[in-house]
Amino acid sequence: MPTINDVAKAAGVSPSTVSYVLSGRRPISAETRARVQAAIAELGFHPHAGARALASSKTNVIALVAPLRVDVNVPVIMQFATAVVTAARSYNHDVLLLTKDEGTAGLERVAHSTMVDALIVMDLERDDLRIPALRKLKQPSVLIGLPADHSGIACVDLDFGAAAREALAHLAGHGHRRIGLVGPSPAVYKRQTTYADRFLTGFLEASAEFDLRTVTHPCEPGAEGVRSCMADLDAELDGLTALVVHNEEALRPLLDLLHATGRRVPEDISIVAICPRDVATSMPINLTSIDIPAHDVGTLAVETAMRLLDGRRVEYTRLLAPSLVERDSCREI
Amino acid sequence: MPTINDVAKAAGVSPSTVSYVLSGRRPISAETRARVQAAIAELGFHPHAGARALASSKTNVIALVAPLRVDVNVPVIMQFATAVVTAARSYNHDVLLLTKDEGTAGLERVAHSTMVDALIVMDLERDDLRIPALRKLKQPSVLIGLPADHSGIACVDLDFGAAAREALAHLAGHGHRRIGLVGPSPAVYKRQTTYADRFLTGFLEASAEFDLRTVTHPCEPGAEGVRSCMADLDAELDGLTALVVHNEEALRPLLDLLHATGRRVPEDISIVAICPRDVATSMPINLTSIDIPAHDVGTLAVETAMRLLDGRRVEYTRLLAPSLVERDSCREI
DNA sequence: CGCGATCGTCGAAGCGCTTCGACGATCGGC
DNA sequence: GCCGATCGTCGAAGCGCTTCGACGATCGCG
Numbered sequence: 001m002p003t004i005n006d007v008a009k010a011a012g013v014s015p016s017t018v019s020y021v022l023s024g025r026r027p028i029s030a031e032t033r034a035r036v037q038a039a040i041a042e043l044g045f046h047p048h049a050g051a052r053a054l055a056s057s058k059t060n061v062i063a064l065v066a067p068l069r070v071d072v073n074v075p076v077i078m079q080f081a082t083a084v085v086t087a088a089r090s091y092n093h094d095v096l097l098l099t100k101d102e103g104t105a106g107l108e109r110v111a112h113s114t115m116v117d118a119l120i121v122m123d124l125e126r127d128d129l130r131i132p133a134l135r136k137l138k139q140p141s142v143l144i145g146l147p148a149d150h151s152g153i154a155c156v157d158l159d160f161g162a163a164a165r166e167a168l169a170h171l172a173g174h175g176h177r178r179i180g181l182v183g184p185s186p187a188v189y190k191r192q193t194t195y196a197d198r199f200l201t202g203f204l205e206a207s208a209e210f211d212l213r214t215v216t217h218p219c220e221p222g223a224e225g226v227r228s229c230m231a232d233l234d235a236e237l238d239g240l241t242a243l244v245v246h247n248e249e250a251l252r253p254l255l256d257l258l259h260a261t262g263r264r265v266p267e268d269i270s271i272v273a274i275c276p277r278d279v280a281t282s283m284p285i286n287l288t289s290i291d292i293p294a295h296d297v298g299t300l301a302v303e304t305a306m307r308l309l310d311g312r313r314v315e316y317t318r319l320l321a322p323s324l325v326e327r328d329s330c331r332e333i
Numbered sequence: 334m335p336t337i338n339d340v341a342k343a344a345g346v347s348p349s350t351v352s353y354v355l356s357g358r359r360p361i362s363a364e365t366r367a368r369v370q371a372a373i374a375e376l377g378f379h380p381h382a383g384a385r386a387l388a389s390s391k392t393n394v395i396a397l398v399a400p401l402r403v404d405v406n407v408p409v410i411m412q413f414a415t416a417v418v419t420a421a422r423s424y425n426h427d428v429l430l431l432t433k434d435e436g437t438a439g440l441e442r443v444a445h446s447t448m449v450d451a452l453i454v455m456d457l458e459r460d461d462l463r464i465p466a467l468r469k470l471k472q473p474s475v476l477i478g479l480p481a482d483h484s485g486i487a488c489v490d491l492d493f494g495a496a497a498r499e500a501l502a503h504l505a506g507h508g509h510r511r512i513g514l515v516g517p518s519p520a521v522y523k524r525q526t527t528y529a530d531r532f533l534t535g536f537l538e539a540s541a542e543f544d545l546r547t548v549t550h551p552c553e554p555g556a557e558g559v560r561s562c563m564a565d566l567d568a569e570l571d572g573l574t575a576l577v578v579h580n581e582e583a584l585r586p587l588l589d590l591l592h593a594t595g596r597r598v599p600e601d602i603s604i605v606a607i608c609p610r611d612v613a614t615s616m617p618i619n620l621t622s623i624d625i626p627a628h629d630v631g632t633l634a635v636e637t638a639m640r641l642l643d644g645r646r647v648e649y650t651r652l653l654a655p656s657l658v659e660r661d662s663c664r665e666i
Numbered sequence: 667c668g669c670g671a672t673c674g675t676c677g678a679a680g681c682g683c684t685t686c687g688a689c690g691a692t693c694g695g696c
Numbered sequence: 697g698c699c700g701a702t703c704g705t706c707g708a709a710g711c712g713c714t715t716c717g718a719c720g721a722t723c724g725c726g
Contacts, residue, residue: 001445001447001471003681003682003683004682004683004684005682005683013705013706014705014706014707015682015683015684015706015707016683016684016685016686016705016706016707016708017704017705017706018683019683019684019685020684020685020704020705022684023684023685025684025685026685026703026704026705027702027703027704028703028704028705029703029704029705032704032705044445046442046445046446047446047682047683048386048387048446048447048681048682048683049383049386049392049446049447049448050382050383050384050385050386050387050392050447050681050682050683051383051387051681051682051683051684051711052383052682052683052684053381053382053383053386053683053711054381054383054384054387054681054682054683054684054710054711054712054713055682055683055684055685055710055711056683056684056685056711057684057711059382059383061429061448064430068411068414068415068418068419069415074407074408074411075407075408077411078401078407078410078411081401081430082401082402082432085401085430085431085432086401086432086434089432089435094429094430094431094443094448095429095430096394096427096428096429096430097397097414097418097427097428097429097430098418098427099415099418099419099422101419102422109379110427112334112377112379113379113380113381113382114334114381114382114383115382115394115427138334222615223617252585256617282555284556284589336711336712336713337712337713337714338712338713346675346676347675347676347677348676348677348712348713348714349675349676349677349678349713349714349715349716350674350675350676351713352713352714352715353674353675353714353715355714356714356715358714358715359673359674359675359715360672360673360674361673361674361675362673362674362675365674365675380712380713381711381712381713383711383712383713384681384711384712384713384714385712385713385714386681386713387680387681387682387683387711387712387713387714388680388681388712388713388714388715389681389713389714389715390681
């Protein structure tokens with residue numbers, strides 16, 4: 001592996017000049033620059049990342065902390081990760097992947113040992129222990145989610161409250177007045193994952209605003225969970241004409257159940273789902289849905305991190321507006 | 334951030350002694366070690382990763398190149414990634430996540446700039462352009478998959494040939510003689526992803542060995558793809574009593590189709606699926622399946638990389654034996 | 667009891683890069 | 697035609713760590 005000294009010799013300049021050609025931090029004459037670049041190309045020189053990090057205190061790496069349990073929400077997480085990696089590359093950064101399992105220790109490890117310039121953390125809980133830890137780090141962090149006390153930390157997410165409102169607005173606009181919410185699994189509520197609460201709150205507020213009769217229930221995974229959730233909803237409010245489903249895993253068994261019990265979608269019951277587009281369109285019936293804009297959120301998270309890194313101003317709380325796409329699962333009544 | 338010098342002063346020793354305490358590469362007396370460790374703890378010292386990498390030419394980071402397109406096979410990829418990150422951590426390594434999209438350039442970038450000690454590459458194609466590039470790197474690599482010319486590169490994967498044989502052996506053992514293969518989508522074959530071929534070859538060989546009448550067909554995604562695949566299979570061989578399904582996405586619509594056309598599973602038609610366990614058990618009927626042992630493969634890939642890194646011998650081709658789990662989708666005829 | 671081996675520690679060199687201050691050369695303004 | 701800026705380049709220091717050779721002290725063995 002050639003070093004910057006080799007390049008310097010080959011080009012007949014000093015190492016610092018090579019460095020300035022690379023970084024552009026000082027003016028270099030066109031001829032010198034050309035000679036240096038030729039030498040770089042010829043020798044196949046690549047700066048040593050560690051040496052660079054040591055000298056400049058920049059790693060050009062950001063950490064992504066993802067919930068790598070293998071159960072729920074896998075496609076959404078994957079979309080976030082893809083967006084983050086792609087966006088990071090576009091800013092000439094790489095991504096170090098950490099699991100949520102490592103908890104606080106993992107964050108501190110990579111931050112204290114100066115492996116990363118910034119951290120992006122997903123799947124926050126309401127009173128996430130990692131927040132105080134993040135505050136103490138010298139590296140900036142960006143959260144995907146909106147925990148309770150996020151003062152001073154940048155947060156990016158879908159506006160789940162507005163999403164709930166929009167779902168109900170759509171259904172109310174189609175004449176529905178009795179609506180059930182099939183919520184995330186109780187495990188999600190128990191973890192206090194923040195989006196569940198925000199959605200629920202938005203749902204209840206919008207119910208009042210639009211003067212709707214609504215009923216809400218978490219929904220365990222699997223066919224049995226869906227069955228009992230529907231039974232609960234029906235028991236607590238009869239004459240349901242629409243469902244809002246905020247639970248990807250439940251969608252499929254829910255549709256099966258409705259089909260099996262002779263409730264046609266949308267003739268007998270309308271559905272608005274909150275899920276990624278491709279999930280909505282891979283069901284037996286194309287679902288009217290509010291997209292979880294994982295790509296936009298991930299990209300925005302990286303952009304925010306980059307702004308933070310070069311000291312530019314950022315909005316500390318960015319909630320992306322939801323957008324509902326009409327498909328075939330809602331009808332006018 | 335305290336440095337190793339600060340620790341050395343606090344403990345009243347030289348920096349090199351601190352380093353030896355940390356690395357254990359030279360004997361240090363118990364008292365000295367204790368004093369150094371106390372100083373480390375008190376100051377909250379964490380070695381600077383860049384400095385370490387520079388001095389030792391080891392980064393303790395491995396690259397994971399994953400296909401981060403958002404379409405197929407997402408859960409399996411996630412399982413691989415999870416296994417790799419977890420296993421890497423257990424060897425005190427971190428994981429840098431690269432997308433397949435970056436291709437050869439991405440590999441070379443991280444390798445030449447000494448960001449990683451080794452690379453793990455998934456989703457290999459038959460004549461993958463990345464193979465020659467990997468050969469030129471000074472860092473070792475481990476492939477998850479089995480491309481055509483993999484001489485001198487470590488490969489780890491499920492033995493898909495054996496998996497096909499096992500699926501057919503199971504069905505033949507239950508008296509089935511007319512069997513169809515619902516294969517991966519044509520896109521997978523076109524990309525020449527290696528597992529598709531290996532499975533198909535194993536399938537055909539085992540057909541002959543067990544003297545079966547079999548017919549095979551790729552299967553486009555979606556309900557329509559499944560319909561036309563089944564139509565083709567039925568047309569080419571009537572009296573099918575069993576299906577082998579090597580296509581996760583197709584499973585669900587396939588079961589729907591069979592149900593809709595009045596073919597009961599397993600009464601009228603038996604099924605063996607090749608898919609992750611949780612997919613097999615989240616269908617309306619629990620499927621007899623051969624697991625894709627993503628966790629084992631990922632872990633083994635990391636272990637192999639670690640052996641390579643410290644110069645130990647490795648088996649260059651490790652194909653994991655498939656294991657079939659009987660559930661409710663096959664019956665004796 | 668003497669001598670080589672081992673133990674425990676230190677000092678210094680160096681890993682490959684960035685960056686700061688310095689310095690000659692060129693430039694524009696008066 | 698002189699002076700202060702600006703341009704383009706260099707040299708050296710230093711980032712924080714590992715590792716090699718050296719060296720006194722201790723040990724085991726004959």
